[in-house]
Amino acid sequence: MKILSVDTSATAASVALSEEGKLIGETFINTSLTHSQTLIPMVEQLLNNTKTEISDIDAIAVNAGPGSFTGVRIGVAAVKGLAFANNIPCVSVSTLESMAYNFLSTDCIVCAVMDARCSQVYNALFEIKNGVVTRLCDDRALSLDDLKNELLSVDGRIIIAGDGTDITCKYIGNEIKNAESAPVNLKYQRASSTALVAFEMINNGQTVSAQKLMPVYLRLPQAQRELNKKLGGRTK
Template identity: 30%
Template sequence: MILLAFDTAQGALSAAVSDGGDLHVAHFEERTRGHAEALMPLVDCVLKEAGIGFADLDALAVTVGPGTFTGLRVGLAAARGLALARSLPLVGVTTLEAIAEPAGAAADEITIATFDARRDEIYMQAFANDLEALTPPLLPGLGEAEAHLPQGNLLLVGTGAPLLAERLEKGARSFRLSPARPQPDAAALLRIARSRIEAQGLDAFRVAPEPLYIRAPDAKLPGGRDPGEAA
């Protein structure tokens, strides 16, 4: 099964392609803007390096949020367009899952995936070692974040990890910071998507995933409408 994955939802841009469980090609770069212009050239580059064309793909994977409104929509729109054009299944993976998967938790640790959401808030979710969600995706204020954490040894990963660590240092919680990348990486999307396809089958992903918004977008259209309400 040839699988293409890409991410534009947070502060990076990445794309990767695999065949039969082997990672063929993966590209990652930190990027806070310009995702729309850079995504498809990067996808083309990854496919060419792998010697694969769009007609060879069996499935797609993309991040669905939480993330920046513009970046998230860029990736989702591209993935939905490719899935529709090629009649491909599309697996949606949250950005929190994407950073939790490669975090490297020990057997006795709970992974806390977290992004800096600004405004003294963080996106946050707790995961067991098998990536089972122990909490829903949350958007607590930094002062309230500790109250949402499960009991146990914690592994913090993501751009919000240093912010959360500052709060935990004032208490008695046992934690450490993961050395993994704090941004989503398409290579992790591939592993998660492949596992889900193997468990559920391709047909379980024929309906395009919806974006995960925990906070309403800041931008407003004329008349005060939310961009997500646009036709």
């Protein structure tokens, strides 16, 4: 089974091609160019370099959120287009869960964090033991203060990963002695890890059609929150 995987959920972007859990190729960039400029050329280059036709792909996976509203929309829209045109099933992967799969070789607690602005992060915790990932909580948006208080009660080695790593580590300072920042080569979500999550989900029958694939948001967009605030409605 060949899986094409995509991540555009934050500043970095990546695409990967895998087969039966084996990585065939991956492209990763972390530039100021918008994902709308880079994503499709990256997909085309990867398929060309691996001598793969889109008709050879059995499933397309995407980090569907949480993350940047614009980035998530671009990734999901691109995958929907590719999948719909070629009748390929899709896999909706949690961005935070894909980060945990960067650490399969390390027994630890992965604290996946993405900058949600306003002193908040998108977060989930995962335990890695003997190469098996166990989710400890749902994906959520919470304040840095609430996250710090929760981590104070977590035993064992904690690795903080994601584009919210620096702000999280700065906020908790030296208060959590068993917490550390992920090394730079493992800090960010990558499409190759998205593929690992997707492979397990496909084996469990967790695919969706292109029509049903949707972005996953944990908060309303800023513009909508500001409008709702003016109207006295929901602001989170």
